[in-house]
Amino acid sequence: MSAKRSVLVLCTGNSARSQMGEGLINARLEGFEAYSAGTRPAPQVNPNAIAALADIGIDISSNRPKSVDEFKDRRFDFVITVCGSADANCPAWIGKVGKRCHIGFEDPSHTQGTPNEILDAFKKTRDMIEDQVFAYLRSQ
Template sequence: MSVSRPTVLFVCVHNAGRSQMAAGFLRELSAGSVEVLSAGSMPGDQVNPVAVEAMAELGIDIAGEQPKKLSEDAVRVSDVVITMGCGDECPFFPGKRYEDWELTDPAGQGLDVVREVRDEVRARVEKLLASLDVPATEG
C-alpha cells in the first residue's frame, strides 16, 4: 500500500454500471483520500442511465463519467484492483491486492434491481475504505 494516497481501480466489462457506481461511492466517501480509477474490458458507449438515476437519488452525480478502456498502466499504478465480472480480461501484476466482487450486472435492469446493486456496492466500498484505514465521510 502506498503511504500517501492509495489508488483503487474498479473494473467490469462495460465500465457503465457497477464499476462507475463503485467509483462514485469511493470518490464521495473517501473525500479525496483515495485516487479512484475505473475501466472496462469492453467499454460501453455511455454510463447506464438507470445507474446514473440510482446514484443521483443519493446525491452522487456520475452522469458526466465516460466508460474507459482498461489498460495495463491503470492496473500498474493501482494499489487495489477490484474486478466485477471481467474474468480473464483483467491483467494481473504480482504484488497488487485483487478482489473480485460478484455483483448482479445492472445492464438492462429496472431501477429496483439497480438500487439493490447500488446498495451492495456501497456496503462493499465502505468495507474497502475500512480495510485501507481511510475514514468514510457521511454521505
C-alpha cells in the first residue's frame, strides 16, 4: 500500500471552507490525508461548517482553526487555496509543496438570511468543494 498524499487546504480564517475541505478529504477521498490552515485563524470553527458536514455524517466538531505557521516546515504534495475570487486576503503558501492550486469558493459565512438559508449556503459550498477539489485531486 502506498503512502497517502498530503494536502493542505488554505483560507484566511480557517473556520469554514478550508475546514470543510479538510473534513471531506479525510472522510471521503481515499489515498489522501488533509490538513487545513489560515493566515488569520478565527477563534473557532464556524458552527454552520460543523453542521453542514454533520448533515452528511462527517464530524469536525473537535477541529480548531490553525495558523499556517504550524505547517511552515512540513512538505505537502498539494496546497489548495479555497478563498473566493472576491476575497483579497487569500493566502499564498511559501512552504514546501509539490503542486499549488487555487479553487475559489465564495465565503458562505457572508450569506444573509434566515438560519436555514445560511446553513443551505454552507451545504452548497460543501458540495462544491467536494465536487471541484476531489475532481482536481483525482486528476493528479
